[in-house]
Amino acid sequence: MKKTGAQILCESLIREGVEVLFGILGGAVLPIYDTFPKYPQLRHILVRHEQGAAHAADGYARATQKAGVCMATSGPGATNLVTGIANAYMDSSPVIAITGQVARPFIGKDAFQETDITGITLPITKHNYLVTDASELAKTVKEAFYIAQTGRPGPVLIDIPRDVQQEEAEFAYPDKVDLPGYKFVSRGHSVQIKRAVKLISKAERPVIIAGRGIIISQAYDEFKELAEKAQIPVVSTLLGIGSFPGNHVLNFGMLGMHGMAYANLAVQNADLIIAVGMRFDDRATANAKDFASQANIIHIDIDPAEIGKNVPIDIPIVGDAKSVLKTMNKEIESRNHLDWLSQLEQWRSEHPSLEIRQDDELLPQYVIRQISEVTQGDAIIVTGVGQNQMWAAQHFVYTKPNSLISSGGLGTMGFELPAAIGAKVGCPEETVWCVAGDGGFQMTIQELATIAQEDIAIKIAIIDNGYLGMVRQWQELFYGRCYVDTKLWNPDFVQIAEAYDIPGVRVKHREEVIPAIQKAMDYPGPFLIDFIVEPEENVYPMVQPGESLSQILELPKPEAVSRY
């Protein structure tokens, strides 16, 4: 039966299980939007800026572990998606971006709102398509979802000229894809796995680094089994938080630039690193040359191009974490590493990286700790980027799988609010806390209107220190405390929220923190809390840029506090 391109798109999306799209309409996607009333199964959430649509789709994808879809018109609509697409690409998130394009006869003519979005997104998508015939559309959607969600996930963009949306073609949704150039290995090489098992059985000081790959492949049980059976301490990357229970006796927290001192010391003193689903990002390894220099490294990852990219690997295992760990666990012998674990515990007591200093001011770490206490970890935390992100990563105890959503690779300020929208829409039963900085919050603040219009019951905690805090911290530590343009004049965020019909409170004192969080939790709809915190609080521990993971700058002792 013949259908228009727009109808074919909607039918195809439904067959891919899509329930929600985030987007803004415009001239080049009007034929698609015009068909939406015929497909009530597709819920469209109107955002206020296309960047918000891409981040919302990303948040949705991370929370639900299925593809998130965003939509924009041609030209500026499409280019506004770019930051969100790049963000999804860096963090391997399956986002499908659908853009309208000018009609085929106008392509290449610099027509109104024309932009080469497939060209622009070439290096930030896993793949992209310009659909030049309506008969290609169903096949393209099928391929796009397959590519986005399999292997190492990533964003795929589909650019559809306006006249292709209106053109009629026979519709038959394909059962399978034909992609001769697309391959991924799920099962690890058995010889490599055997070699790895042998190394693990001989290791005296092993450490596992848990990455987001464990979450993507949903290998929580297999991963836990490995750690427990072989009694290996676990540290995680920022995005690996939520792959292993935060309160587990073998969990030694996040490693890296703002990782726990004991996590970094464990890595630097290890004789074996087992890296699972992570990519040796510079924020995790610090100076790669000095990274874990005493250790052999086993690297399990589904993307062969990640093997040896940043750090030389002794035993690469290309495969899906769940499958590889399952095979590995059959051969792993029970071990204990009592001496090694007690060494780590000793480092933990000597370097209490999570200690919050005593202060009369409201400290941001305390705020995060209380959100953790009040929710008892039963929440999805969506963070911004910078100090708020690091404190949220450090001080919330993530006991639930996949409970942290954060912009890791790209470090996109403004990710938090729209991504929290996406997470809440995808998981309406979950409590979703958006932890924002006062700087980043204003980068996507317009999405408060989306929240109000769709009554999206997220809880917003602004960690408000009146600065672009992480940049100020770098200025303090590395630029002689010369605060160039990091001081922020801020509006009254509570009044702003009220203007959007969202209730909120301002909190300035410790004793108000818990009641405010409780009030937000009790309120059935969206709620905002503006936490006015100590303006010049720093994130510790810190490994300075260029230093090795062992060079850890810790919270100055009380007597040394009068620093200036």
Next chain:
Amino acid sequence: MSNTKHTLVALVEDKPGVLNRAASLFRRRDFNIQSLAVGCSEQPGLSRMTVVVGGDSAEVEQVRKQLDKLINVVRVTDITEEDIVTRELALIKVKATASTRSEIIQIVDIFRANIVDVASDSLTVEVTGDEDKVNSLFELLRGFGIKEINRTGRIALTRGGI
């Protein structure tokens, strides 16, 4: 093994933008690509791409793996260590006068190259061979004055087999 030239041969889908995808990848990851040649293969719908890349083996392996990740790239092989035939083609327009013309023709003959265009003040020479041969001829002709040169990138196949 360090900093040698590697020859990668990729079988790619014959679709619009594939060359752009490969070129964009090389630029974006700062890979040191020395030449790139693309043409149709024996299989309909597939093209063969020959990439000459400089760097140590780890860097070249990154190029190979990143290229292989492109959805439109079916297979990439590093054939540097294998027994291969490589060829380049060059067109060289060299200045020629009545007194130098016969000497140029002699050199061209020795190289088993061809004169493909004759003008009053120049000869255009077509030479095919591996990179060294093309370079050698170029060096010999340089003394006469080169007006223009145009070279293809390297193309390569493994010998025998398959």
